[in-house]
């Protein structure tokens with residue numbers, strides 16, 4: 001396998017050439033929050049607005065035909081990227097949060113009965129917790145939460161014990177954005193399907209880092225965000241199996257999603273358009289398609305290999321630092337490492353690092369209940385992208401050493 | 409390494425954050441306030457016992473960075489014994505000391521070292537909220553009552 005040429009990759013990302021107001025070059029280690037954009041994405045967006053912009057799916061004139069084509073082409077690229085059976089199974093959303101809320105409102109709510117339950121895990125981001133929690137509270141259903149083992153991995157026996165014939169849905173993250181745990185998605189989906197339970201997978205932390213195959217997972221719904229996979233903000237995808245998207249009532253109502261409208265009733269369009277009323281985020285779709293082409297050009301396996309090496313190196317270095325401890329020791333780790341440094345609050349750590357141009361995240365990472373479980377109020381978190389290099393980890397460690405000395 | 413950031417953590421701040429004054433719950437508190445920074449998750453509960461328009465006792469409990477902890481420690485310590493009017497003046501003074509928008513130099517505002525220790529926050533506008541979160545909740549929920 002050819003390895004990733006990271007120095008070449010870095011030149012494709014204009015943001016990596018920026019510096020802090022104090023003149024320190026940016027070492028961007030917060031890729032789980034969002035990723036930087038390659039020039040190819042920016043050029044694709046500019047190309048749209050300067051070359052063929054118009055509304056989508058409306059006009060029959062040039063450039064409307066070209067714009068509509070670009071939108072549907074983006075959908076096909078996405079379908080290919082996640083190995084969906086058909087582009088009809090790809091619904092554009094505003095992001096992972098939007099996709100989860102739509103499945104909650106349109107798929108779950110209409111059938112959720114008092115006494116039913118929804119199963120999630122202790123790893124969930126607030127986005128994959130609060131919608132289900134609120135639905136359960138509104139109806140009088142139960143939210144069941146899969147426990148973690150001390151490694152951070154999900155307790156599979158506990159998971160199996162939570163599934164029963166009143167489980168209306170399982171909603172699980174593929175990767176913990178806080179601990180970096182990679183979950184055995186396929187096995188967990190299979191276990192739910194044995195009870196006839198549908199499964200939503202939050203793949204926000206998965207799609208940009210590892211090859212994703214929604215059919216191999218056999219997941220019923222999969223959500224993710226463009227901005228975490230080197231694409232634009234404000235666009236995301238809800239993948240759903242065709243039969244489920246067809247049986248689910250429209251996730252919102254408006255123009256462009258219809259076949260026939262009268263004052264008293266409407267015949268809705270086929271999927272996916274039925275779920276996409278209103279003028280879509282064409283810019284987002286075009287930018288996201290460009291991001292995918294860029295990723296595929298480099299190779300998802302190559303990208304995965306590169307960030308995996310960086311992660312192993314970071315784990316080794318952080319473990320070797322006096323006073324530092326890593327949270328979780330999962331079987332499989334995504335490029336995400338959460339840690340604490342004795343005597344230093346995560347925000348103080350991040351402050352010292354920011355001064356040297358190193359961007360990391362400190363706090364609860366939108367997983368407050370998980371922090372409570374782990375008994376820490378917050379952590380410092382580094383997360384790697386395809387453009388990160390070992391030297392940035394070395395710089396990180398130099399500062400962490402000073403942080404430890406300063407606060408100890 | 410960078411001395412600028414170390415300057416933010418003056419001796420008084422480090423000392424207060426490691427060994428805070430007035431840390432704990434207060435039985436018989438007449439006012440319990442919550443200070444929360446949603447960006448980083450820092451969270452403090454402030455307990456005040458106010459009788460006859462005077463702060464008889466004050467404690468804080470919670471978790472946050474060295475700056476927010478030291479500032480909560482100093483806030484509770486300094487507010488004890490103050491009348492509401494004096495407390496209001498103290499809070500206003502502190503907010504000026506840390507505000508990057510304030511034109512008067514910190515040294516011209518006060519000579520109290522424990523308060524001046526926070527003046528470096530002026531150079532770190534992103535950390536101003538750490539210094540002020542507990543003070544602001546006192547101003548907004550107690551003094552504006």
Ligand SMILES: Cc1ncc(COP(=O)(O)O)c(C=O)c1O
Nearest residue numbers: 095096097125127177202204225
């Ligand atoms: C695991 C996970 N799920 C969901 C989200 C929410 O994504 P967005 O804010 O793009 O909707 C995030 C973002 O941090 C995440 O890490």
